[in-house]
Amino acid sequence: MKRPTGWRLAVTLVVLIGSVAAYVYRGREALKKSPTAPPNPAIGDVLKNGLKLGLDLRGGIHLVMQVKAEDALRAEASDAAEHLKTEAGKRGVAIGTVNPATGEGFTITLGDAVSPAAVSDLVKTALSPTDWQSDQSGREMRVTFREPARMEIEAQTLRQAVETIRNRVDALGVAEPSIQPQGNDRIVIQLPGVDDPARVKDIIGTTGLLELKIVDLKGGPYSSPEAASAAYGGAIPANLELVEGNSEDTEARTRTTVYYVLDRAAAVTGRDLKNARVGQDKFNQPAVEFFLNAQGAEKFGRVTGDNIGRQLAIVLDKRVQSAPNIKGQITDNGIIEGNFTAERADALSLVLRSGALPAQLVTLEERTVGPSLGLDSIKQGVLASIVGMLLVFVAVALYYRFAGVNAILALILNSIILLGAMAWINATLTLPGIAGFILTIGMAVDANVLIFERVREEMDGGKAPKTAIDIGFKKAFGTIIDTNATTIAAAAFLFQFGTGPVKGFAVTLVIGLVASVFTAVFVSRLLFDLVYGSKEKVETLSI
Amino acid sequence: MRLFRSTNIDFLGLTKACITGSLALIALATVLLFAKGLNWGVDFTGGAQVVYAFSAKPDEGQIRKIVEGAKVPITSVQRYDKVEKNQVLLRVPMEKKEGRDISSEVSKALTTTLFPKGLEAGVFDLNLNGADGLAKKLQQADPEKMSARADANPVIEYERIAEAIISARSEKGLFHSIDEAAATPGLSPAVSEWLKSSTVAGPFTLISTESVGPQVGKDLRKKGLLAVLFSWAAMLAYIAFRFRSASFGTAAVVALIHDSWITLGLCSLFGVEISLTVVAAFLTLIGYSVNDTVVVYDRIRENLQKPKKEPLALLVNRSINETLSRTVITSGLTFLVVLSLFFLGGEVLRPFAFVLLAGIIVGTYSSIFIAAPLVIVWENWRSKKAASSPAAAPAAKGGKPAPAKSR
Numbered sequence: 001m002k003r004p005t006g007w008r009l010a011v012t013l014v015v016l017i018g019s020v021a022a023y024v025y026r027g028r029e030a031l032k033k034s035p036t037a038p039p040n041p042a043i044g045d046v047l048k049n050g051l052k053l054g055l056d057l058r059g060g061i062h063l064v065m066q067v068k069a070e071d072a073l074r075a076e077a078s079d080a081a082e083h084l085k086t087e088a089g090k091r092g093v094a095i096g097t098v099n100p101a102t103g104e105g106f107t108i109t110l111g112d113a114v115s116p117a118a119v120s121d122l123v124k125t126a127l128s129p130t131d132w133q134s135d136q137s138g139r140e141m142r143v144t145f146r147e148p149a150r151m152e153i154e155a156q157t158l159r160q161a162v163e164t165i166r167n168r169v170d171a172l173g174v175a176e177p178s179i180q181p182q183g184n185d186r187i188v189i190q191l192p193g194v195d196d197p198a199r200v201k202d203i204i205g206t207t208g209l210l211e212l213k214i215v216d217l218k219g220g221p222y223s224s225p226e227a228a229s230a231a232y233g234g235a236i237p238a239n240l241e242l243v244e245g246n247s248e249d250t251e252a253r254t255r256t257t258v259y260y261v262l263d264r265a266a267a268v269t270g271r272d273l274k275n276a277r278v279g280q281d282k283f284n285q286p287a288v289e290f291f292l293n294a295q296g297a298e299k300f301g302r303v304t305g306d307n308i309g310r311q312l313a314i315v316l317d318k319r320v321q322s323a324p325n326i327k328g329q330i331t332d333n334g335i336i337e338g339n340f341t342a343e344r345a346d347a348l349s350l351v352l353r354s355g356a357l358p359a360q361l362v363t364l365e366e367r368t369v370g371p372s373l374g375l376d377s378i379k380q381g382v383l384a385s386i387v388g389m390l391l392v393f394v395a396v397a398l399y400y401r402f403a404g405v406n407a408i409l410a411l412i413l414n415s416i417i418l419l420g421a422m423a424w425i426n427a428t429l430t431l432p433g434i435a436g437f438i439l440t441i442g443m444a445v446d447a448n449v450l451i452f453e454r455v456r457e458e459m460d461g462g463k464a465p466k467t468a469i470d471i472g473f474k475k476a477f478g479t480i481i482d483t484n485a486t487t488i489a490a491a492a493f494l495f496q497f498g499t500g501p502v503k504g505f506a507v508t509l510v511i512g513l514v515a516s517v518f519t520a521v522f523v524s525r526l527l528f529d530l531v532y533g534s535k536e537k538v539e540t541l542s543i
Numbered sequence: 544m545r546l547f548r549s550t551n552i553d554f555l556g557l558t559k560a561c562i563t564g565s566l567a568l569i570a571l572a573t574v575l576l577f578a579k580g581l582n583w584g585v586d587f588t589g590g591a592q593v594v595y596a597f598s599a600k601p602d603e604g605q606i607r608k609i610v611e612g613a614k615v616p617i618t619s620v621q622r623y624d625k626v627e628k629n630q631v632l633l634r635v636p637m638e639k640k641e642g643r644d645i646s647s648e649v650s651k652a653l654t655t656t657l658f659p660k661g662l663e664a665g666v667f668d669l670n671l672n673g674a675d676g677l678a679k680k681l682q683q684a685d686p687e688k689m690s691a692r693a694d695a696n697p698v699i700e701y702e703r704i705a706e707a708i709i710s711a712r713s714e715k716g717l718f719h720s721i722d723e724a725a726a727t728p729g730l731s732p733a734v735s736e737w738l739k740s741s742t743v744a745g746p747f748t749l750i751s752t753e754s755v756g757p758q759v760g761k762d763l764r765k766k767g768l769l770a771v772l773f774s775w776a777a778m779l780a781y782i783a784f785r786f787r788s789a790s791f792g793t794a795a796v797v798a799l800i801h802d803s804w805i806t807l808g809l810c811s812l813f814g815v816e817i818s819l820t821v822v823a824a825f826l827t828l829i830g831y832s833v834n835d836t837v838v839v840y841d842r843i844r845e846n847l848q849k850p851k852k853e854p855l856a857l858l859v860n861r862s863i864n865e866t867l868s869r870t871v872i873t874s875g876l877t878f879l880v881v882l883s884l885f886f887l888g889g890e891v892l893r894p895f896a897f898v899l900l901a902g903i904i905v906g907t908y909s910s911i912f913i914a915a916p917l918v919i920v921w922e923n924w925r926s927k928k929a930a931s932s933p934a935a936a937p938a939a940k941g942g943k944p945a946p947a948k949s950r
Contacts (some may be wrong), residue, residue: 023806040704056891059713064759066758069904083626098754118691172675173675174675193674194673195672195673195674195675196549196671196672196673196675196676197646197647197749197752198646198647198650199676201644201647205644209778220869228679342665343676363754363756364755364756364758364759364760365754365755365756366644366646366752366753366754367751367752367753367754368646368749368751368752368753369751370728370748370750370751371673371709371710371712371713372596372715372716372717372748372750373594373710373750373751374713375710375713375714376889377889377891379886380887380888380892381889381892383887384883384884384886384887384888384889384892385883386884387883387887388879388880388881388883388884389880391804391879391880391882391883392657392876392879392880393833395875395876395879396876399545431820431891431892432823432892434888434892435820435884435888435892435896438880438881438883438884438888439827439877439880439881439884439899441880442876442877442879442880442881443831443877445873445876446834446873446876446877447872449869449872449876450838450869450873453866453868453869453872456545461714466664475845478841479837479838479841481790482785482834482837482838482841483834483835483836483837483838485781486778486781486830486831486833486834486837487827487830487831487834488830489774489778489781489830490774490777490778490826490827490830491826491827491830492772492777493773493777493826494768494770494774494823494826494827496773497766497767497769497770497773498766498819498823499763499772499819501819501820502819502822502823504819505820505823506823509827540599
């Protein structure tokens with residue numbers, strides 16, 4: 001039986017050329033994006049850049065951070081409580097004491113003269129009824145978020161946090177960062193090529209919440225929280241708060257912790273910030289200078305003007321950095337001192353410029369791969385691939401002779417298709433992905449072996465060589481599909497449940513196995529037909 | 544060349560011995576798994592693993608003392624990778640609370656004791672900083688006096704120089720001295736001089752950090768378990784669908800569990816660290832083990848469809864013999880590449896390769912000696928049951944010979 005070879009040869013060549021072209025195209029594209037690459041790259045450089053490398057090969061940081069939306073909820077509840085107090089004052093309702101807000105809302109200890117119904121009405125009119133609900137037990141009124149409002153704030157907080165981190169990472173100049181929200185409260189940050197994790201973590205993780213607060217007249221500093229509360233007769237009033245701070249002793253260069261008592265309400269916050277940059281403090285140490293916008297300057301001017309002679313606390317992320325005396329009215333600028341190194345001052349001004357995070361971030365997972373490990377992994381992976389491939393080639397050529405050469409060609413084509421397809425779909429090559437590549441070589445040859453063994457068997461059974469090839473391919477086909485289906489099913493679950501590097505493994509394995517069905521069934525057959533097809537009678541097969 | 548030419552080995556005659564042997568291995572694996580347990584990696588236990596490379600032979604005792612002195616709890620300090628790389632792996636147990644930055648704390652503690660100069664203001668350690676920071680530093684210092692030249696873009700030029708220096712470091716693992724950094728090929732004398740005068744090469748560099756908090760650890764455990772269970776279920780469904788027979792399906796799944804369990808036992812025996820990648824290897828193994836079995840089953844089914852009447856036992860034995868060469872050769876070839884991966888693929892992939900090496904051996908053995916014979920054992924058992932309760936439906940379905948003939 002003679003089978004036409006023309007169109008099959010064309011398909012094979014198109015796939016081959018397409019794969020090479022896709023790979024080279026991606027390689028050139030990647031080099032064009034890199035600012036430090038030479039304008040006319042050598043072909044070797046192009047080939048090195050055809051595949052996007054995962055963090056584990058390229059080096060870099062993978063971080064999973066949790067956004068503590070609690071902070072944002074508390075801030076929102078605190079705003080609502082303040083608003084309610086103002087409204088109560090305007091309407092002359094003596095509601096009683098509004099207690100400090102939590103992530104759920106706030107409570108009011110009702111005044112003796114007020115009826116619960118009046119406060120409940122006030123809450124309904126002053127605060128949005130779609131966002132807030134109130135219930136009362138005894139003389140205690142609880143004002144809490146409604147579920148949709150709470151969820152909206154959480155979602156908003158996550159969005160804002162992603163946006164802020166993106167700004168900071170952009171300011172760092174990381175190439176191709178990936179910052180993605182995950183679930184309700186997580187952010188996955190991947191920064192390829194970043195090789196000083198400590199600095200990056202510092203910049204991403206610092207909340208950067210700047211607050212300027214007036215220190216209470218009896219505000220300290222105290223050496224311990226107990227000393228502070230003792231000064232207020234055992235309990236610090238609700239409108240004040242206890243905040244840790246750095247001691248003023250700059251000469252000692254040691255950071256001992258002291259405690260201040262500050263107004264709970266901030267005079268100005270980082271929201272009113274226009275700019276921040278590295279400056280110097282009075283000891284010529286690096287410090288951060290900040291500048292306020294018009295609205296902030298107005299508020300700041302008013303507060304400092306009213307409080308001349310008192311102390312102003314500069315609070316960064318809930319820690320008092322310094323608490324200088326207010327010598328005169330200040331409007332639009334200030335300085336944060338804190339014994340910073342030049343690097344830390346630089347990082348801090350970047351953080352302040354990019355805006356504060358809406359809530360605290362907590363690192364849930366961190367994976368850092370240094371550049372030397374990545375490079376080592378690539379070298380070892382490539383070596384293992386080449387040696388593995390050569391071992392298979394030699395074994396197959398020895399065992400199957402000419403048919404073995406056929407299988408080798410199919411395997412080479414298989415590898416080229418695998419690389420081309422991965423480049424084309426922009427799949428990321430990871431270290432387990434390299435393992436998948438090596439494994440694919442071992443498993444792809446499986447299909448060829450199935451066919452060849454079958455052909456041999458048919459010839460042993462007395463079939464003529466060409467008939468044996470026909471039957472061999474036909475009968476082995478079902479088994480090849482079966483064997484690949486099981487491995488691909490396993491890989492599909494890996495893709496579903498795996499994390500980054502493991503996903504890379506699954507992708508490589510699946511593409512490789514699908515390609516192996518094509519190369520072993522279609523291309524190997526074509527090669528046989530090209531050699532034996534034109535001959536009328538084939539006496540022996542080299543198999 | 545042929546390894547097996549028309550063999551006619553009586554595999555079924557070995558069934559009893561093999562099943563006994565396998566049961567013994569499974570028992571042994573079970574004892575190991577319960578007595579010694581598995582070496583769970585940080586992916587599943589949570590906690591941190593930090594690897595450092597030192598410029599001289601590291602002293603594990605000293606490192607432990609330094610880190611513990613900085614109030615970082617430590618499970619173990621051990622040498623890692625090839626000896627000449629001077630690497631050390633530190634394991635830190637999981638914190639109850641999320642968010643502690645272990646790697647930075649450890650790095651700081653090590654610097655404080657081993658290289659206090661590194662903490663001084665303005666000192667730039669080439670082994671602890673990256674290309675990004677170095678480029679900034681170079682721009683500020685401008686050793687090439689580039690800002691005075693109109694034709695140069697100092698930002699990109701210094702980025703390129705910084706990248707060249709850091710990749711030279713990556714090639715070496717770390718800079719053992721500042722002269723080594725200054726000798727990076729392609730540097731101008733001005734930059735080399737600047738490196739010598741303005742930067743230092745500290746005694747260690749961070750190779751990798753893996754830190755997994757309690758929440759993520761829990762997620763990963765769940766995901767890993769689900770992936771394994773689902774793929775078992777998928778294999779079961781696939782075989783049930785393809786062979787439409789309880790005997791084949793059950794035997795294949797028994798063989799599959801046999802392979803996974805014994806390999807798991809071997810992991811326990813050799814203390815292989817179970818990471819996400821190792822779970823990936825197990826899933827691959829699940830696919831591969833079934834794959835090997837399916838080839839034998841396919842042949843049994845094909846032979847069943849032939850009109851030639853033959854006792855089932857003989858037919859199964861013939862099918863194993865017919866596919867023997869294929870089974871051994873494909874396993875052998877895959878074994879070869881995994882062997883290359885095991886020896887050359889590096890420290891990170893070694894556990895992965897180990898699982899596949901062990902799995903291929905066990906899987907090939909079970910495909911030949913366990914999976915196919917189990918079909919017969921199952922059929923015999925069913926026919927006995929059918930004989931003892933005459934009301935039960937006949938066991939033979941789907942064109943298989945009646946069980947009575949299989950004796």
